[in-house]
Amino acid sequence: MTKVLLIDDDRKHSALMQAYFKRFGITLVCAYDAEEGFKKLSREEPDLLLLDIMLPGKDGFQICREVRKNNNIPIIMLTARGDVFDRVSGLELGADDYIGKPFEPRELVARVQATLRRSEITGSTVGELAFNGLTIETETRTVRVDDEVVSLTSMEYELLLILARRHGRKLSRDDILSELRGIDAAILTRSVDIMVSRLRQKLGDTVKPARFIQTVWGRGYSFVGVPKTDD
Numbered sequence: 001m002t003k004v005l006l007i008d009d010d011r012k013h014s015a016l017m018q019a020y021f022k023r024f025g026i027t028l029v030c031a032y033d034a035e036e037g038f039k040k041l042s043r044e045e046p047d048l049l050l051l052d053i054m055l056p057g058k059d060g061f062q063i064c065r066e067v068r069k070n071n072n073i074p075i076i077m078l079t080a081r082g083d084v085f086d087r088v089s090g091l092e093l094g095a096d097d098y099i100g101k102p103f104e105p106r107e108l109v110a111r112v113q114a115t116l117r118r119s120e121i122t123g124s125t126v127g128e129l130a131f132n133g134l135t136i137e138t139e140t141r142t143v144r145v146d147d148e149v150v151s152l153t154s155m156e157y158e159l160l161l162i163l164a165r166r167h168g169r170k171l172s173r174d175d176i177l178s179e180l181r182g183i184d185a186a187i188l189t190r191s192v193d194i195m196v197s198r199l200r201q202k203l204g205d206t207v208k209p210a211r212f213i214q215t216v217w218g219r220g221y222s223f224v225g226v227p228k229t230d231d
Helices: 011-022 034-044 060-067 084-092 105-119 154-165 173-179 185-203
Strands: 002-007 026-031 048-052 075-080 097-101 128-131 134-137 142-145 148-150 170-172 213-216 220-223
Touching (some): 011 105, 048 060, 084 097, 084 185, 097 105, 128 154, 173 220
Antiparallel strands (some): 134 142, 142 148, 170 220
């Protein structure tokens, strides 16, 4: 059974969500502050983390930053009032998605299910995509740069796969977002730029000329990695 950890100090709402998620075969484990959340993250080994921003002590941003230091668990941020600044900040810290409060429980379940699908081993291409200095093993979702494993979130991995599978094509931000499920239309352009920037940093692709991902000014992005050939 799928297990999700919710860190939210609203105990009454958490209990209601716990009962609702159970209807969809999802076990919702609840924590009410950062300390309890980190303990249950380690002990329960959940499949996904739901993280409220407004928490006593460490807030959701601080928790997200700490989790991302050594854990690529999918994270959905719960943002009060659907504030755009909160959403952008969450993406910058490595969150996979966000949903504004108040929200419909069914929408949250749908977001959870969509995010979990991204973290599964899926895709039409099975095997390996190989470029000079970069390999993407789609069966294990393992990415290597210069033979070193690079740790990516599920959203970052899917973004890389979208670009790499369309090697040499110029993809607009809308092209990319049409394939990335779960991103709200409120910050479309900036959300893509943030994700590409984070992906470039992890791939070590921040020096011009671009080694893997090139910005196409006024359009979007293009994957320019050189396909590896057998010698």
